[in-house]
Amino acid sequence: MRDRREKLERLRASGVDPYSRGFMPTNTTEGAKALLGDAERSRPVALAGRLMVKRLQGGLVFADLQDGHGRIQLMANRNVLGEEEFSRFADLDAGDIIGASGPIFRTKRGEITLEVHSIQLLTKSLRPLPEKWHGLKDVEIRYRQRYVDLIANPQVRAVFRARTRIIAAIRGLLDERGFIDVETPVLQEIPGGGHARPFQTHHNSLDRDLYLRIALELHLKRLLVGGFERVYEIGRVFRNEGLSPRHNPEFTLLESYQAYADYEDVMQLVEDLMVVSAMAADRPLETSYQGESVNLTPPYRRERMADLVLEHTGRHAAGEELNDLFEEHVEPRLRQPTFVLDYPVEISPLARPREDDPRFVERFELIILGREYANAFTELTDPIDQRARFEAQAAMRAAGNVEAHPMDEDFLRAVEYGLPPCGGLGIGVDRLVMLLTDQPSIRDVILFPVMKSEA
């Protein structure tokens, strides 16, 4: 650090701007490598990136230049560059961002290399890079200073590129099927659509408390009332809960709603989404997660919750007890993709009851490796029933259950205008990305995860 500050001042004194501009690369490192083909030398190209490793060898300097796409070796030759520019090149530090120009050729060892004919220092780096061989391992620094993680660990960049591709593929499929991509409020008066403690905030000029949304559901359904028949949103939601390898207080949720569909149709959609997502992540359907093999090839097994609980525990149960037994005894044992069907009505205040047995609703979750990846139902469209469900939740709330669903009169008013029969879906995007990039922690798929204050 100190040495580099001094070097910075020396550079300035010698008339070099250590934070210059005006350099435009003609190619990426990968593009430049491809340019060579079978030729001995290419036309001159201009590349820009971060200098990663420097190897001095007398009158030659080899260095690796890293850009957003990859790396290429640079070679500077004293006899080609001239004494002055050669020593300027040799004086560069690992971490500096530079522009380099010259033709591409192959070294005697066969490495595709740019022969440096001119260089420009674009940004001087004042801090040393992590160890070149072991990279950066300290997870605390990796998460707090993700920029360093991304410089030092190319596989981390690959994970986040895969994340972006997965989300693009999801959008692509939904767009193609006529869903429209919408944005609904993050700041809400009534944080509904799920069971979770919200973050509270305050609007100063309205002098009113607001909450960060915990789900997307109720606004998306209002849009179905309004006449949009297929909508979806991929957006950040916030839940005021503990942290774990599977929980970050802010995370990305996909929710979609499709008029005139039911949960059977949504199961089909989920299977299709899983396939396009895996493809986008370059992940085969027969794959593994953290060493455990899993086959994502549809169709997925479909089982009623009550049947699964009976099978695993020998017990007939209903209501919340059924769900508790399921979570404790069944869910952890469901390793291959399974649609668990027909949840108790008590824990599903927004879902449509089964006609043949109103103790249950037309709801499913997709469980893979003991974890939930999707939650969906045939939506409740009866405003009278919906009001009764909210009132039941409000009673639980009054009894001290802070996560019971709050009453939302405006939502009820919307449903009273007429919500078309529809199927809704929610998918935790971060957890899906974890599965498809084989990452053990949600922090590995969120660029800047929530951390405690730095000491």
Add this chain to the structure above:
RNA sequence: GCUCGCGUAGCUCAACUGGCAGAGCAGGGGACUCUUAAUCCCAAGGUUCAGGGUUCGAUUCCCUGCGCGAGCACCA
């Protein structure tokens, strides 16, 4: 919030039952015209997370705090 583990140089890691805190890489100086974890020589680099305690002596043992991780709780 609870339990357990971890915290040593910029980075990756050592340091026996408590006995002078070390190496590699990075950074500094030097040699070297086909290296690619370059190599070789020289010098430098520390609040051992913080504070307290036990001890002749603490990186090591004890307590408290902070941070990180895992598990639990919580989170349908």
